[in-house]
Amino acid sequence: MRAVATVVLVTVAVLVQAVVVQRLPLPWGPGPDLVVAAVAAVALTARPATAAGYGFAAGLAMDLLPPAEHAVGRYALVLCLVAYTAALLRTNTGAQGAVGLRTGLPAVVGATASAALAVGLCYAAVGFVMGDPRVALGAVAVNTGLSTLLTALAAPVVTLPLVRLRDALADSDFATVQGPTSPVGW
Amino acid sequence: MFRDSTRSRLVLLVLVVVCVALLVLDTRPGPDPLTTAGRAAGELVFAPAAAGAGWAGGPAASLYEGLRRGPEAVERVGELEEANAALESELQAARLDEARAAQLEDLLHLSGLGGYEIVPAQAVTRTTSRGYAHAVTLDVGTGSGVRTDMTVVNGDGLVGRVVEAGPRTSTVLLATDATSAVGARLAETRKIGVVNGGSVPGGAESELAFELFDMEAPVESGDRVVTLGSHEGAPFVPGVPVGTVRDVQVSPGALSRLARIDPAVDFAALDVVGVVVAGPAEDPRDSVLPPEPDPEEDQ
Numbered sequence: 001m002r003a004v005a006t007v008v009l010v011t012v013a014v015l016v017q018a019v020v021v022q023r024l025p026l027p028w029g030p031g032p033d034l035v036v037a038a039v040a041a042v043a044l045t046a047r048p049a050t051a052a053g054y055g056f057a058a059g060l061a062m063d064l065l066p067p068a069e070h071a072v073g074r075y076a077l078v079l080c081l082v083a084y085t086a087a088l089l090r091t092n093t094g095a096q097g098a099v100g101l102r103t104g105l106p107a108v109v110g111a112t113a114s115a116a117l118a119v120g121l122c123y124a125a126v127g128f129v130m131g132d133p134r135v136a137l138g139a140v141a142v143n144t145g146l147s148t149l150l151t152a153l154a155a156p157v158v159t160l161p162l163v164r165l166r167d168a169l170a171d172s173d174f175a176t177v178q179g180p181t182s183p184v185g186w
Numbered sequence: 187m188f189r190d191s192t193r194s195r196l197v198l199l200v201l202v203v204v205c206v207a208l209l210v211l212d213t214r215p216g217p218d219p220l221t222t223a224g225r226a227a228g229e230l231v232f233a234p235a236a237a238g239a240g241w242a243g244g245p246a247a248s249l250y251e252g253l254r255r256g257p258e259a260v261e262r263v264g265e266l267e268e269a270n271a272a273l274e275s276e277l278q279a280a281r282l283d284e285a286r287a288a289q290l291e292d293l294l295h296l297s298g299l300g301g302y303e304i305v306p307a308q309a310v311t312r313t314t315s316r317g318y319a320h321a322v323t324l325d326v327g328t329g330s331g332v333r334t335d336m337t338v339v340n341g342d343g344l345v346g347r348v349v350e351a352g353p354r355t356s357t358v359l360l361a362t363d364a365t366s367a368v369g370a371r372l373a374e375t376r377k378i379g380v381v382n383g384g385s386v387p388g389g390a391e392s393e394l395a396f397e398l399f400d401m402e403a404p405v406e407s408g409d410r411v412v413t414l415g416s417h418e419g420a421p422f423v424p425g426v427p428v429g430t431v432r433d434v435q436v437s438p439g440a441l442s443r444l445a446r447i448d449p450a451v452d453f454a455a456l457d458v459v460g461v462v463v464a465g466p467a468e469d470p471r472d473s474v475l476p477p478e479p480d481p482e483e484d485q
Contacts (some may be wrong), residue, residue, distance in 0.1 A: 018232060019239045022311040022323075027454050030317030049194040056201045062315055063208075066226030067357040068350040069314050071322035072221045073208030080201045092187050123316050130213065134318040134364045143317040 002169040006042060009162055010058055013038035018065040030143055032150035033116060034158055035062055039079055040115040041162035043086035044103060045170070055083030071130070078122040103163055104162055106157060112155035113148055120144030226352055229327075233354040236310040236325065248281070288457040292341020300425050300474040301466035304339070305330050309456045310355070320363035320383065322346075322456060327354045330461075335421040337413075339463040343427035343450030344368065344413060345459050356461070361428070362453055363391045369414035369430050370396065373472050378401040378414055381447060382429050395428055395449035405445060407431050410475055419465030425474045 013034045021031040035058050043051040059076030090111075121144060127135040212221045268308035290306060295302045307324040314321055326332050328351050338345040338358045346366065350357040359366055377397040396411055409431040415424025429447040437444065 015231070015235055017315065019235045019244075022315065023236070023239060023243070023315050025312045025454060029313060029316070031313055033315065035315075045192065048190055049197040052198045052201055056205070059205075060208075061228070064224045066225075066229060066323040066355045067230050067311055067314060067319075067321045068225055068352075069319035069357060069359070070316075071206040071209050071457070072224060072352065073212060075315065077202060077205035077209065080198070080205060084198050088188060088190055092189055115388070120316070123351075124318075126209075127318065130209070132318070136364075139318060145222070150348040 001156065002166060005165060005169060006054070006162075007047065009165070010035075010038045010042065010054060011061075013043050014058055014061045014065070018062065022067075026041045028142075028146060030147045030150070032154040033119070033147055034151075034154060035059070035079070036082075036116045036151050037112050037154050038120050038162060040086065040112040040155070041082050041108075041159040041166065043083045043115065044090055044111055044159075045166040046087055048084050048087040048091065052080050052084035055079035055081075059144065070127075070132075074126050074130075075123065078119055078126060082115055082118045082122060085118070103167075105160060106125040108160050108163055109152055112159045113152035116148040116151035117144065120147050146179035197483045225350070229352040229355050232323075236323075236355075236362075240308070240310065240325075282470060286458055289341055293339070293460045296339060296341055296343075296426075296474060297460060297462075300423070300470040301468075302337075302339070302423060302460075302462045303464035304460035305332060305463050306458060306460050307332075307356075308458055309332060311360075312456060320360040320453070321349070322358050322360065324348075324356050324358055324459065324461065325354070325355050326461060327352045329353050331355050332461050337419070337421060337423045337426065337465075338459055339426050339462060340451055340456065340459045342452070343429070344422075345453075345456065347421040348461060358447075358459075360453060362449065362452075368422055368428065369416060370411045371414045372398075372403070372405060372408040373412055373475055374407075377405070379442070381411060389412055392432070392446040393453070394449050395432065396445040396447050398443040398445065401441075401443060403443075405431060405434055405443065407433050411447060412472065412475065415465075415469060419462070423462050423465035425466070425470035425472070425477070427475050 017034045021034060024031055039051070039058050042054045042175045046054070056076050056079065059079035060073070060078075062075045063070070063072045120140075124135050124140040124144065208221065211218045284297045293304065293306060296302075305326055307326040307330075309322045310325050313321040324338075332348060332351050334348050334351050336348045338347060344361055346358045346360040346363070348356050349359045360383070361381065362383045364384040368381040369378070370381040371378045377398060377400050379396055379400075382395050382397060384393070384395070388420055398405055401410075407430075411428040411431065413424055413426045413428060414423045427450040429449040432446040432448050435444040435446070
């Protein structure tokens with residue numbers, strides 16, 4: 001149930017990003033990245049391997065949907081790594097004290113903004129390694145900054161409901177986040 | 187802090203390897219069957235979704251258009267407020283359709299002047315996911331006769347070229363993209379050069395930069411630039427207006443002269459465009475350019 005709801009909502013986020021957000025004639029360039037916002041929600045509530053899987057699938061979908069202006073696999077690689085790292089940090093640091101506690105709005109917005117920043121920088125780094133002539137310092141700063149800001153603004157309406165939904169569905173079958181270092185107590 | 191189970195790490199490793207393999211396959215020169223099939227599948231989902239968004243987004247687009255034109259039309263708001271709400275929204279929708287019709291008419295006019303055979307299309311994405319590439323998606327593909335390396339124009343001039351054509355959509359690299367280079371010439375003097383997207387290294391910040399090969403050629407602001415045309419019209423057909431010279435840079439010791447260009451096309455408001463599926467039988471020279479603006483008119 002939880003997996004079905006997540007797959008459906010992540011798919012919706014990918015389609016809305018490709019069809020609606022990228023259609024907006026924004027004068028400054030990139031819009032909010034709803035895909036990062038949705039994947040961040042999964043990373044906050046899932047095990048690292050699951051989060052990496054969702055990040056890979058969502059990124060690959062964005063690579064394959066038009067416009068075909070970058071190589072297939074570039075966004076999938078970045079989203080997969082960022083989702084995995086975010087989920088790993090969350091399981092190994094945040095979860096112990098927070099058993100039974102719900103993730104608050106500032107934490108969700110902060111995590112989404114950090115994920116968006118990491119995605120922006122990693123995407124530029126992959127472009128730099130592959131010799132993309134568009135990746136210049138100024139362009140990276142402007143695109144990453146704007147995208148991070150707009151994605152953070154989108155977090156309360158995209159990431160937070162998805163985190164709450166996944167928490168609510170998890171409560172019924174007691175599958176809370178479990179890391180390799182299992183939390184003390186019950 | 188970064189401790190994790192071996193199985194989880196293995197999953198990540200497999201995913202990363204798949205990503206890198208795809209990257210390598212897709213960046214190799216020539217089309218790759220795997221990524222081409224993947225893109226075709228993506229398009230299969232995208233084309234109906236984009237058509238649906240276009241249909242559903244009509245009222246929203248008219249609202250946006252109204253907001254965008256708002257500041258210019260403050261005095262008209264008073265007039266509009268007198269009309270009732272239903273009439274007002276109807277009026278806005280009509281104005282958007284009118285704008286589209288006008289753009290199509292301009293496009294027909296330009297293609298008629300140049301003798302280009304065009305397929306009209308609409309831009310269905312205008313920004314890219316990370317904002318680096320200046321590329322748009324059109325709602326026509328190989329089904330309408332569009333192939334890669336075809337020139338894309340609108341009623342004002344050059345938009346870009348087709349870099350990827352799927353069955354129902356195609357991707358256009360805009361002339362303002364950093365990787366775009368268009369062979370061009372000055373309108374009257376026929377001196378040739380290259381129009382690069384973005385700023386040329388060493389040049390000033392601009393949307394388009396014209397690199398003129400002849401150091402002695404007279405060029406000054408206000409001169410107009412048209413495409414030179416490529417071999418057999420691919421990727422660029424001759425005679426399409428590119429823009430107007432804004433200012434010329436004098437750089438001592440350089441092998442070419444740099445000029446900043448004001449594009450003929452408003453790239454922020456791309457809507458109706460045309461893909462040139464067949465070039466003109468002969469070079470239209472300067473006939474596609476609009477008549478020289480009257481300097482007194484600007485005063």
